[in-house]
Amino acid sequence: MSMTKIAFAGALGCAVLAGSALAQQALPIPPLQHAVPSDGLNAAQMRGQDVFRTTCEHCHGPGRGMPGTSSLAVKYQDTAPAIPALIEERTDLTPELVEFFVRNGSGAMAPYRKTEVSDDQLADLAAYLSRPRP
Amino acid sequence: MAGAAATPPGVSEAVFADALNRFAGVVGAENVYSEEEDVALYRDAYSPLWDEREEKLASAAVAPASAEEVQAVARIANELRIPLYPVSTGRNLGYGGSAPVLSGSVVLDLKRMNRILDISERDATVLVEPGVSYFDLYRHIVDNGLKLWIDCPDPGWGSVIGNAMDRGGGVTTGAYRDHFGSHCGMEVVLADGDIIRTGMGAMPGANTWQQNRYGYGPWVDGIFSQSNYGIVTKMGFWLMPAPDAYLSGTIAAHRHQDVIPLIDVMNRLENIGAFTGYPQVGSPVLFQAGAGAAPEELEAQARASGQPVWTCRLQFYGGRKVNEAQWEYCQEQFAAAIPGATFQRGEEYDLPLTPEQAEALGTEKVSFGIPNLGRFSIGARSEFNDMPTSGHVWFSPILPRTGEGLLAAQKVLFEAAEQLKPYNLSVLPMPFANWQRTFIFLINFPIYRDKDANRQTREAFRKLVKICAENGLGEYRTAPAFMNDVGDTYSFNDHALRRFHERLKDAVDPNGILSAGRYGVWPRHLRT
Numbered sequence: 001m002s003m004t005k006i007a008f009a010g011a012l013g014c015a016v017l018a019g020s021a022l023a024q025q026a027l028p029i030p031p032l033q034h035a036v037p038s039d040g041l042n043a044a045q046m047r048g049q050d051v052f053r054t055t056c057e058h059c060h061g062p063g064r065g066m067p068g069t070s071s072l073a074v075k076y077q078d079t080a081p082a083i084p085a086l087i088e089e090r091t092d093l094t095p096e097l098v099e100f101f102v103r104n105g106s107g108a109m110a111p112y113r114k115t116e117v118s119d120d121q122l123a124d125l126a127a128y129l130s131r132p133r134p
Numbered sequence: 135m136a137g138a139a140a141t142p143p144g145v146s147e148a149v150f151a152d153a154l155n156r157f158a159g160v161v162g163a164e165n166v167y168s169e170e171e172d173v174a175l176y177r178d179a180y181s182p183l184w185d186e187r188e189e190k191l192a193s194a195a196v197a198p199a200s201a202e203e204v205q206a207v208a209r210i211a212n213e214l215r216i217p218l219y220p221v222s223t224g225r226n227l228g229y230g231g232s233a234p235v236l237s238g239s240v241v242l243d244l245k246r247m248n249r250i251l252d253i254s255e256r257d258a259t260v261l262v263e264p265g266v267s268y269f270d271l272y273r274h275i276v277d278n279g280l281k282l283w284i285d286c287p288d289p290g291w292g293s294v295i296g297n298a299m300d301r302g303g304g305v306t307t308g309a310y311r312d313h314f315g316s317h318c319g320m321e322v323v324l325a326d327g328d329i330i331r332t333g334m335g336a337m338p339g340a341n342t343w344q345q346n347r348y349g350y351g352p353w354v355d356g357i358f359s360q361s362n363y364g365i366v367t368k369m370g371f372w373l374m375p376a377p378d379a380y381l382s383g384t385i386a387a388h389r390h391q392d393v394i395p396l397i398d399v400m401n402r403l404e405n406i407g408a409f410t411g412y413p414q415v416g417s418p419v420l421f422q423a424g425a426g427a428a429p430e431e432l433e434a435q436a437r438a439s440g441q442p443v444w445t446c447r448l449q450f451y452g453g454r455k456v457n458e459a460q461w462e463y464c465q466e467q468f469a470a471a472i473p474g475a476t477f478q479r480g481e482e483y484d485l486p487l488t489p490e491q492a493e494a495l496g497t498e499k500v501s502f503g504i505p506n507l508g509r510f511s512i513g514a515r516s517e518f519n520d521m522p523t524s525g526h527v528w529f530s531p532i533l534p535r536t537g538e539g540l541l542a543a544q545k546v547l548f549e550a551a552e553q554l555k556p557y558n559l560s561v562l563p564m565p566f567a568n569w570q571r572t573f574i575f576l577i578n579f580p581i582y583r584d585k586d587a588n589r590q591t592r593e594a595f596r597k598l599v600k601i602c603a604e605n606g607l608g609e610y611r612t613a614p615a616f617m618n619d620v621g622d623t624y625s626f627n628d629h630a631l632r633r634f635h636e637r638l639k640d641a642v643d644p645n646g647i648l649s650a651g652r653y654g655v656w657p658r659h660l661r662t
Binding site for chain 2: 054058059063064065066067070071074075103105107108109110111112113114115116
């Protein structure tokens with residue numbers, strides 16, 4: 001009986017591995033890269049990170065072709081103490097500031113309507129970007 | 135200035151309040167926006183009319199979650215004569231954003247209708263609602279490991295349906311780059327709340343809605359694009375099966391006159407399927423020599439700098455061996471037509487890309503069906519630009535896909551820039567081949583939070599519309615501030631096409647409640 005169980009688990013394990021390899025192979029396009037892992041975030045911050053990833057990261061993420069990040073890099077290039085161009089790495093953001101920019105935009109960044117980012121989602125996003133850091 | 139209009143034109147406060155209450159009964163009070171701070175979010179952030187009396191403002195917004203709710207809202211609006219302005223994701227920035235053409239309209243915000251209703255890897259089709267963005271669809275495909283590509287415009291936050299309805303274009307293969315042309319089947323709510331399905335969708339029980347776009351009888355899909363005859367609540371699209379390999383190669387031509395055979399050969403090769411990606415015609419020396427440089431100057435500059443006068447970059451999607459053979463054939467064809475042409479093999483990938491490869495592509499991700507927002511660096515703060523803009527509007531005329539046509543159109547633009555010198559136009563028009571049989575130019579007019587600067591921009595834009603139209607160059611799409619101006623230029627037989635559009639409008643929306651003024655089509659009671 002126990003042998004059967006082991007054999008079954010092994011077979012399932014192989015199937016899972018094979019499935020995973022297949023999924024990797026089938027993936028037509030790679031996932032986006034993220035700047036900040038989700039470890040250690042509370043529930044609201046996790047939800048806020050998800051809002052960031054679906055809504056903000058396309059401009060404010062890491063890597064090439066990120067107008068928000070590259071624009072802020074120039075804006076803050078001479079600031080002392082240094083302010084990171086990646087807004088996820090900033091420690092000076094307040095919830096109010098996050099909410100202001102989302103609802104008012106800045107330069108070529110248009111504001112976000114409530115059907116795009118609801119007030120609840122905005123509160124989560126603000127909680128994520130203003131979270132205390134160790 | 136207030137960010138919202140008080141009431142729709144000709145609608146009393148009492149009727150408007152009644153309408154909003156009844157809308158709330160359909161969609162829930164939390165999905166009706168009438169407070170000024172909420173309605174102001176619907177302003178076109180890139181409006182060339184920002185903060186001026188003429189700025190186009192909504193009076194309220196209502197956000198349904200289903201086609202049935204759209205029908206119910208339309209019935210109420212039709213009964214009470216409330217003008218509605220549907221938007222999908224409202225991110226059509228540069229061509230209008232989420233603001234209505236007629237101030238005082240209630241924006242019908244379809245962003246909450248964001249379901250991917252059906253997607254088939256086998257058929258390479260998808261059926262979506264208007265609130266689905268290119269990012270949403272991309273993520274869905276990746277999360278489900280589907281071997282499908284999407285063809286996205288440069289900014290990926292737009293609606294798949296909205297972009298197609300505005301007849302936007304992309305950058306993969308010809309069959310998919312024409313976003314309206316790659317759709318298959320629609321569901322449309324009419325002004326009176328009735329609902330229709332086009333093509334095979336009209337036959338109950340047919341499972342070919344996304345396979346055959348025509349069905350039976352007059353094909354009406356086209357009249358819903360760039361128009362105001364209905365509210366599209368579902369739409370099918372053909373997707374590209376993910377290819378196995380990618381290759382690019384560039385042809386360099388060293389004489390000014392080579393542009394004529396260069397484009398002729400390019401067209402022939404694309405139209406017989408000898409290359410499969412988006413062709414890009416460029417001129418490195420034109421950028422250096424500047425607008426209006428004579429052919430001899432360009433050739434001298436090319437010799438001095440060791441660069442070609444013209445380039446044509448081709449892209450190939452398929453299998454590695456097929457791409458190789460196609461590139462070889464293309465080289466033979468160009469070499470036979472253009473003495474002295476040289477060839478440079480470009481990027482080459484086995485697909486799918488690795489994350490590192492995709493990352494290195496930057497904004498070129500769109501050539502691999504990966505949406506991004508890299509193009510919004512236009513006008514943004516950079517080491518070369520310490521005066522970031524508040525957006526832009528596009529001037530985008532259609533021109534022939536021939537060397538002669540390109541040179542003639544460039545001459546028109548160069549001379550226009552000279553004529554409009556006081557406006558300080560920066561015009562260096564290069565052709566874009568998003569549509570398979572014509573080029574377009576894409577000329578950026580920056581927008582600022584400066585009324586005088588924007589007034590100048592509007593004047594220059596309008597003059598350019600006229601100059602181009604006098605030379606047969608017509609805009610393919612435009613922002614609300616210029617929709618009447620561009621509409622005026624499509625004037626054959628005393629504006630017979632517009633008169634026909636108006637007859638259709640009066641027939642399908644007799645109360646004129648839908649998107650009044652969109653693309654220059656006004657309902658009877660608002661025509662001047």
